[in-house]
Amino acid sequence: MSEERRAANFIEEFIDEDLASGRYDHVRTRFPPEPNGFLHIGHAKALCIDFGIAEKYGGKCNLRFDDTNPTKEDAVFVENIQNDIEWLGFSWDELHFASDFFEKLYEIACGLIRKGVAYVDDQTSEEMRKNRGTLTRPGVNSPYRDRSVEENLDLFRRMRDGEFPDGSRVLRAKIDMASPNVLMRDPTLYRILRCHHHRTGDNWCIYPMYDFQHPLQDAIEGITHSLCSLEYEIHRPLYDWVVREAGFEHPPRQIEFARLNLTRTVMSKRHLRRFVEEGVVAGWDDPRMPTLAAMRRRGYSAAAVKDFLGRVGVAKADSTVDLALLEHCVREDLGGRAPRAMAVLRPLKVTLSNWPEGFVDEIAMENHPDHPEMGERTLHMGNVLYIDREDFMEEPPKKFFRLAPGREVRLKGAYIIRCEEVIHDENGEVAELVCSVDMDSRSGSEGRQPQGQGHAALVERAGRPPLRDAPL
RNA sequence: UGGGGCGUGGCCAAGCGGUAAGGCACGAGACUUUGACUCUCGCACUCGCAGGUUCGACCCCUGCCGCCCCAGCCA
Numbered sequence: 001m002s003e004e005r006r007a008a009n010f011i012e013e014f015i016d017e018d019l020a021s022g023r024y025d026h027v028r029t030r031f032p033p034e035p036n037g038f039l040h041i042g043h044a045k046a047l048c049i050d051f052g053i054a055e056k057y058g059g060k061c062n063l064r065f066d067d068t069n070p071t072k073e074d075a076v077f078v079e080n081i082q083n084d085i086e087w088l089g090f091s092w093d094e095l096h097f098a099s100d101f102f103e104k105l106y107e108i109a110c111g112l113i114r115k116g117v118a119y120v121d122d123q124t125s126e127e128m129r130k131n132r133g134t135l136t137r138p139g140v141n142s143p144y145r146d147r148s149v150e151e152n153l154d155l156f157r158r159m160r161d162g163e164f165p166d167g168s169r170v171l172r173a174k175i176d177m178a179s180p181n182v183l184m185r186d187p188t189l190y191r192i193l194r195c196h197h198h199r200t201g202d203n204w205c206i207y208p209m210y211d212f213q214h215p216l217q218d219a220i221e222g223i224t225h226s227l228c229s230l231e232y233e234i235h236r237p238l239y240d241w242v243v244r245e246a247g248f249e250h251p252p253r254q255i256e257f258a259r260l261n262l263t264r265t266v267m268s269k270r271h272l273r274r275f276v277e278e279g280v281v282a283g284w285d286d287p288r289m290p291t292l293a294a295m296r297r298r299g300y301s302a303a304a305v306k307d308f309l310g311r312v313g314v315a316k317a318d319s320t321v322d323l324a325l326l327e328h329c330v331r332e333d334l335g336g337r338a339p340r341a342m343a344v345l346r347p348l349k350v351t352l353s354n355w356p357e358g359f360v361d362e363i364a365m366e367n368h369p370d371h372p373e374m375g376e377r378t379l380h381m382g383n384v385l386y387i388d389r390e391d392f393m394e395e396p397p398k399k400f401f402r403l404a405p406g407r408e409v410r411l412k413g414a415y416i417i418r419c420e421e422v423i424h425d426e427n428g429e430v431a432e433l434v435c436s437v438d439m440d441s442r443s444g445s446e447g448r449q450p451q452g453q454g455h456a457a458l459v460e461r462a463g464r465p466p467l468r469d470a471p472l
Numbered sequence: 473u474g475g476g477g478c479g480u481g482g483c484c485a486a487g488c489g490g491u492a493a494g495g496c497a498c499g500a501g502a503c504u505u506u507g508a509c510u511c512u513c514g515c516a517c518u519c520g521c522a523g524g525u526u527c528g529a530c531c532c533c534u535g536c537c538g539c540c541c542c543a544g545c546c547a
Contacts, residue, residue, distance in 0.1 A: 009486095034547055069546060125545055132543055136474045139543085170545050180475040182543045191545035210547045234476050234542055256477085258540095263483080269547095311495055313485050315478095318540055322483045325496045335509060342506080369506070401507065410505055443505060 009314040011053060011255050015225060018253065019057075024224040027059030031085070031092070032214070034066045035077035035198075038284035038291040039084045041305065041326070042267045045260040048309045050227055051090040062221055063092035067099045068213050070197035078198075080284075084292040088302045096221060098213050099199045105208050106160065108216060108246050109171060109189060113152045117245050118189060119145055120155040121172045128170075131177070132185050138178035139185045145174065159192055162205045166192050173212075175241065183238050187211050215239040219248040226252045229259040230316065260312065261320040265290050304333035339367040339374055342412070347386040349432040353420065355383035356439070363443070365413045381414055387433075394422055394430060403433070416441035 007013040018024050031050040033043065054061035063085065067073050078097075085092065098105075112118035121128065121142045133139030147155075156171055158164065171190040179185055189212040194205045215238075218226045226239075233256045243251040261267060266275075267290060275281045275289070285293035295305060308329040312321050342365075361381045367374040387403065396404040403409045408418045421434035 013488095032547095036547085066547065072546075121545095128545080129543075134474085134543060138474090167545060182475080185543080188545055193545080207545095209545075214547085230477070231541055232547095236476090258478085311484080313495095315485070317478055317485090319484060322496060325484070328496060331508090340506075369504095369509085399507095412505055414505090416505095 010316070011049070011225075011227065011257060011314060012056070014253070014255055015053065015057065018224070023253075024250070026224065027054055027057035028062070028093075028222055028224050029054045029059065029227060030062040030064050030218065030221060030223050032064045032066050032217075033081050034069065034072070035074065035081060036069075036072040037077060037269045037273050038289075038293050039081055040267060040269070040272065040290045040292065041262065041265075041295065041309075042260040042290075044084075044088065044292055044305060045309050045312065046227070046229065047085065047088065047090065048306060049257065049314060051092075053225065053227065059224075060093035061090070062094040062096060062223070064096040064217060064221065065098065066210065066214060066217070067097055067197070067199065068207050068210065070195040070207065071193070073198055075198045080293065087292065087296060088306065094221065096217070097199055098208075098217055099197060101213075101217060101220060102200060102204055102208070104220065105213060105216060106206075109208070109212070110153060110156065111247075112173070112189075112245055113156060113171075114149055115245065116149060117174050118171055119147055119152050119174055120159065120169055121145070121186075122169050125167065128188075132182065133177070135182065141177050142172070142186065145186070156190075159190070159206050160204070162194075164192055166194055166205075168192060171206075173238075173241070173245075175238075181234060181237060183211070183234055184241075187238060211235060211238050212242060215242045215252070215254075216246055218252040218254075219243050219246065219250075222250075223252040224250075226254040228254060228256055230256050230318070231259075232256055256316070257314050258316050258318055260309075261318075262290065262326065263320055263323045265323060299334065299338075300330050301333050304330045307333065336370070337368075340365075340369070344386050344388045346389040348389045348392055348430065350385050350387055350417070351432065351434050352383045352385070352417065352437045353434050354436050354439075359383075361414075361442075363414050379413070385411070387411075389430070392419070392430065392433065403435075408438075410441070410443075413443045415439065415443070 007016050015027060019027075029050045031047050033039065039047070051061045053059075063082070065078055065081075067078075109118060119142075121144045123131070123142055123144065128142070131140050131142060155169065159169055159171070169192060170188045172186045173189055175184045175186055177185045188209050190206045190208055192205055193207050194202075196202055197204065197207075215226075232239075232254070236254050236256075239254050240251065259267075266272060272284075272289060272291070275286075276284055281288055284291050285297050287294050287298050292305070296302075305326075308326045311325060311329065359382070363379040363381050364376045365379050366372065366376045391402040391409075393400050393402070393404050396402075396407075401409075403417075403419050405419050405422055408416050410416045416438045417435040418438070419433055419435050422430055423432040423434065425431040
């Protein structure tokens, strides 16, 4: 680490501090998704931070699946998540699954019970909720809070052995029911849940909660900096409590940053999942989704996505980034190297009145204006073509330089045409245009540019080739 | 009315006591057979508000105001 290197954000400042103070002599981060859906652009931000920080400090980043809630998870998601990470160009050091550590976590839980800082609670979830108090009122201790270590150990073992029905008991941390931080009011560590797990099958009927599993897993993996989003800030005291009570020597340091929000974009996995399940979209990779799979399908490159995330920055203020920035990054990336194609989104029929009968011209169209090596394609032009309705106005305002009654425009790569007649349908809508074509104005020919309006017109836009190569 | 965070231009975001970076968006102009791209110029006398400390504050202190998160046997 060079001394002159300046921290690029507050996370790096913390890490620099830790390295300078000797708290750590290396950096190891982790990206910890729950395999319950596809990764979206918001996850990509966290991913870039996790992997990016490790890379910057010459450290390592692990990929870990926090698969502790089998009711929502599936193996297809773990496979897809790995694909997405690789697509972005990141390589994880170690690959872990929380489920591979269930036995270890169980042992640690027993250790907590022996220390007298965890107990089995028989209250119903309703009773627990009621006794937890409110934001402004402290909670009250569970009547089962002072069970003996032996009884707790026995009960917890029997929970694991499947002697009790789902939801009948939980293992809780014994902290402080009067804590102003509600999360510290004896949080649940384990719950009984009979559900087939995509990796451990039916081996377990008790599953650890995030607040217990996550910090321990970080500690077990030797993570130095556990980076996560702002909503976990209030979990940090509990995170530290768990790691400390479990006796880890070098506790990881949790640092929180603001998650990504984008204008006009639904980023909640809960809603995205609903869209998929209810068929609102065709799938997780439906082009309308904010998932990496969808963006890839739309032609966004990993470089563009990472460039965007880099420009967004890392901070703690809640924010909503303008979608225009993402689009700018994608255009900038694609603009210089993507082959061009023309399309008409809202077609308006144009008939050329003086086009030679039966003549079909072959128009050579460059695939990229700045890259002749990308070659060209051939479009076929006849007496009928389609332009976008946006490129015609019957009563053009001053700054409109495209087609209008009596005006000329050049069809990109082809001829100059003049609007001679506007045909309306029964509703008075413009239905078709009759234009004359200047057969001497073929692209490449000398000189003439459309006069009067001053500019050659862009008549082609996106969907369908305006110079069609097949009858529409 | 509890606790934890955050407030710099339309949207992000630098700034760490010495007199407001950068990007996106937007506006004006140049160029253009993609009105794209590119290029040039413009865009916070001011940093949520009000006091205070200081020669000097966005950066320090005090008090307000606003927004976000937390009462899952989700992560």
